[in-house]
Amino acid sequence: MLTQQMQKQKQLLLSWAAIQFSLLLLLQQAFAGWVIAIFALLLLYRLLSVFKAKAGISLKLVNLLAGIIAITFFLQLRQAGVLHFMLQILLLAATARLLALQHLYEARQLVWVHYFLIACCFILHQDMLIALFILLVFAVNLYSHYRLFSPSVSRLNWLQTGRGILIILPLWLAIFLLFPRLPPFWQIPNVNIASTGLNDTLDPGSIEQLVQDDSLAFRVEFDGALPPRQQLYWRARLYEDFDGRRWQVNALRQNASRQRAADTAADSSLSYRIIAEASQQTGLFALATPVTSSSNVFISPSGLLSSNKPVSQRLSYQVSSSLTPVVLVSEQEQQLNLRVPPGNPQTQQFAYQLKQQYPQSHELVQALAEHFSRQPFYYSLTPPRLGSNSIDAFLFDSHTGFCSHYASASAVILRHAGIAARVVGGYQGGNWHPQQGYLAVRQREAHAWVEYLHNGVWQPFDPTAAVAPERILDSLDSALPEDQRALLDPGWRQLVLLQNLRQQLMHLDYYWSVWVLGFNDNRQRELWRTLYRYLPAMAYSAAVLFSIIIVVLLYLRLTQSGTDNTPQATKQLHRYLGKALAAKPLSLSVSAFLLQCAKRYPAHNAYLKQLTALYEQALYKEDTEALNQLKQLLKCHKAELGRLRRAIKNT
Incomplete structure (x- = not known):
């Protein structure tokens, strides 16, 4: 009996150590490297002590060690953030309890702390595969909870467990679909996780680095037909401050992006729903001029979309857009986009020449596009480094650049020519999946183009289309030479089997996002309205079905009583x-x-x-x-x- 108890304790200790290693892996993006190292060393020590049949560390020593570690966590509170500090303390409490565990009855608090940590994993992760892994960790912890209180010789009755699951699943589904979806009682404080996607600064090399990231940026589901690829310009940032090398979002523009634009009477030509991935940024994506949006998204006067808080989890929102250019907001906006810093004298002289030959703005833009098309300019993911006069070096020396180089040079030329212009950062294109009915836009579709002012509206101009039209009409891969495509797709990613598997998992994850993560209070109200509409028919059907069941049961009882000879x-x-x-x-x-x-x-x-x-x-x-x-x-x-x-x- 003692041997069975010791074997049970060893198995439980190993399972709890495995749970904490899994939690450390799931929460690693919230921890600094040295924090992960501390937890890994503590868990490794506990594993070695279990295999060598050594007792746990004394409670006093564990409390002293945990106190020192907690103080170091507290000293890093400003860098880590409140949420991450809370997660660190919870995991430290579980690890300390595991280190000092001497008897099984001391583990009651441990399994409950594990439940809290497992629930916290959903704050950081919403992918379907990771959610399945989290549920697996939950199942292991639930089984260890059962083993903790069950006799050593007892075994889990899988038949009864299966019956219990069959009873619970319909109840869980009914609660998920019908129970009122209350807003959160608290907000996630100070989530210090590195942001992804476009930033507020655009310089040579920023988009080149971003396009090598093959992760999803957002997915789109159109209410009608898919628009032509030439119209798929997803606006996300406006870069209007130029210091001679890099572009930045103007400070006034950052404040204006949090304000909702006045209602407009423009007709919406496109209606679509976007599922944006977590980016830790407030900026969102839309086509052309957004007219209406769902309540969780704001439309600024400049036609940019934003959330009222950083997108820390997948966000679903509905947008209707008009395929007309964005209208000029004010005279101040025009003057802001005419400013040019000193430097780049050759570019300035070239702009003056164009202005003399083509006094009309649209003619000058067309001439600039023809210049890029006819001259030996090259589209490259690895352009050479540029000096202090970066625009001059690009236009008259290297002739090689990526979309940000062409957009930056075009905007500077137009400003020198007296035409208000700005660089737009966003995404272009996407991969359409017709069977699933959605457009997948990845970080590699990041793009930069130009908007110039003409007759009071901001007309789009993409110089990349003149240099590498394949980038706009097809994809980034078709516009790059073969040696540079390898930078986008490593060798293992080129395997057909892995590509197919990855794509199928992406489709499943999309359905997970739409039907589970995207089931918000609006969809629930629609479900309630549908149920209310069909409530009489459902009631009549239930009554008829109940009557049939009663009649069948009575018939079976009567026939059995007539033939049953059991005393x-x-x-x-x-x-x-x-x-x-x-x-x-x-x-x-x-x-x-x-x-x-x-x-x-x-x-x-x-x-x-x-x-x-x-x-x-x-x-x-x-x-x-x-x-x-x-x-x-x-x-x-x-x-x-x-x-x-x-x-x-x-x-």
Whole structure:
């Protein structure tokens, strides 16, 4: 018995250590490298002590060690953030409890802390595969919880567990679909996780680095047909401050992006829904000029979309856009986009020449596009480094650049020519999946183009389309030489089998996002309205189905009672003892089995002997009085019969 208890304790310690390693892996993006190293060393030490059959560390030493580590976590509170500090303290509490664990009864708090940590994993992760892994960790912790309180010799009854799951699943589904979806009672404070996607600064090389990231940026589902690829310019940032080398979002523009634009009467040509990946930024994506949006998204006067807080989890929002250019907001906006810093004298002279030859803005833009098309300019993911006069070096020396180089040079030329212009950062294109009906836009579709002012509206101009039209009409891969495509797709990613598997998992993850993560209060209200509309029909159908079931049960009962020759005494025993009689060997009669149980369970000896005597008298002598006494005895001792059934079942 002692050996079984020690084996049980070892198995539980190993399972708890595995759970904490899994939690460390799931929460690693919230921890600094040195924090991960501390937890890994503590868990490795505990694993070695379990394998070597050593006792846990003394509680005083563990408390001292945990106190020192907690102080170091507190000193890094400003860098880590409140949320990450809370996660660190929770995991430290679980690890400290595991290190000091001497007896199994001390582990009750440990499994409950694990439940809290497992729930916290959903704050950082929403992918379907990771969610399945989190549920697996939850199942392991739940099984360890059962093993903690169960006898060492008992085993999990999988049949009963399966029945319990079949009962719980419909209830869980009903709660998920119908229970009111309350807003969060608290907000996630100070989530210091590195942001992804476009930033507020655009310089040579920033987009080149971003396009080498193949992760999803967002997915789009159109209400109608897919627009032509030339229209798929997803606006996300406006870069209007230029210091001679890099572009930045203007400070006034950052504040304006949090304000909702006035309602417009423009007709919406496109209606679509976007599922944006977590980026830790407030900026979102839209086509052309957004007209309306769902309540969780704001449209600024400049046509940019933003969330009221950083997108720390997947965000679903609906947008309607007009395929017309964005209108000029104010005179201040025009003056902001005419400023040019000193430097780049050759570019300035080139702009003056263009202005003299083409006084109209649209003619000048067309001439600039033809210049890029006819001259030996090259589209490259690895352009050479540029000096202080970066625009001059690009236009007149290297002739090689990426979309940000062409957009930056074009905007500077237009400003020198007296035309207000700005660089737009966003995404272009995407990969359409017709069977699933959505457009997948990845970070590699990051793009930069230009908007210039003409007749009071901001006309789009993409110089990349003049240099590498394949980038706009097809994809980035088709616009790059073969040696640079390897930078986008490593060798393992080029395997057809892995590509197909990755794509299928992406499709499943999309359905997960739409039907589970995207099931918000608006969809729930729509479901309630649909149910209310069909409520009479559902009630009539339920009544008819219930009536059919009642009729069938009555019919079966009547037919069984007419053909069933089982004696009433035997029926009464089976009614109250139930599955306990199922353990009876076929070679024993009911009376012999009851007497055998009377010897095996002395606590029920007198009752079982009295029960057997009345049963035999009612069965063999057909004594009506004995049958009535048997019924009364079974009815008055239900509690004792329940204890007897459990005793028979557990042996």
